Amino acid sequence: MAKANKIIIFGIFIVGQICSLTLAKSLEKQQYGRLVFYYEPGDRLLTERLIKNIDEPLKKIEQLFQESVQTQVSVLITKSDAQFMEYLKGRVPEWSQAVALPEQRMIVLKLADAEQIKKSPTILLHELMHVLIYDHLKGRYIPTWLNEGMADYFSENGLSFEKKIVLAQAIVNKKIIDLAAIDTMFRWNAPKARLAYIEAQSAVEFIVSTYGVERLVELLNNVRQQRSFPEAFVKTFGFDLLDFEIRWNEYIKNKYRWLVLLKIEEWIFALSGVLFLIAVIVVYLRNRKKLKELTIEDFNHLDDGGP
Ligand SMILES: [Zn+2]
Structure with missing residues (x-):
């Protein structure tokens, strides 16, 4: 998850908590560029593999947005739900696998099982995208669908087949959530939040495939120039967010609705x-x-x- 600035109030407390726990558990650390990984001694190989796997995709993302992590970011690796929640004191949804606190220069990952370990490079890239977006915008607001959508799109290279099926079912069952409503997704249950993430990713996919990735970068640049997000959006695309929502709905209907026929069961x-x-x-x-x-x-x- 990202939307870390929603929990900024607790940020300083969390960082303090992590520092004291880090010292108490004598975690090992490893530097990679501006990232400092903290992990338990047994997880050295896991950390090295993680660094190796994010190296190339991270460079590509940094190149694309002409933004690199300039200020040091600590990456804390936790190995269980309990440890993850201990660090974050239950301030994140239960379905959360990771959190980025860009202002506090902190990322906490949960790698509790084989599946999460397998996905760990993608999860870390997702959180790093949030840090890069935050740095690029100098902390200015963008809606959650765009923040999460970019984080998923650029860490995963487009929607997986499974995600396309979830989207197709939501379209056919008329369960599509408005993009603006996704701002409150961190209070939702896991299935609804999952759909919100998928919709967000498809909205970014729509922007990139229809208008090009340069237009997305232009949007971020316009937001950075102290405009409100709706104003920056109109300046970039020539139409407003309501119009965008209609176009995106058409796009996902045309592209994914038929996939409901492929529901394997x-x-x-x-x-x-x-x-x-x-x-x-x-x-x-x-x-x-x-x-x-x-x-x-x-x-x-x-x-x-x-x-
Ligand atoms: Zn996120």
């Missing part, structure tokens, strides 16, 4: 029905043939054995 269910029907017909035809053969054989037999 329903296909398996339908296919199993068809297979059952085929099996019944095959058995019926085979039995009929056998019966026919049997009748002819019996008839012949009767002929042969007759008086």
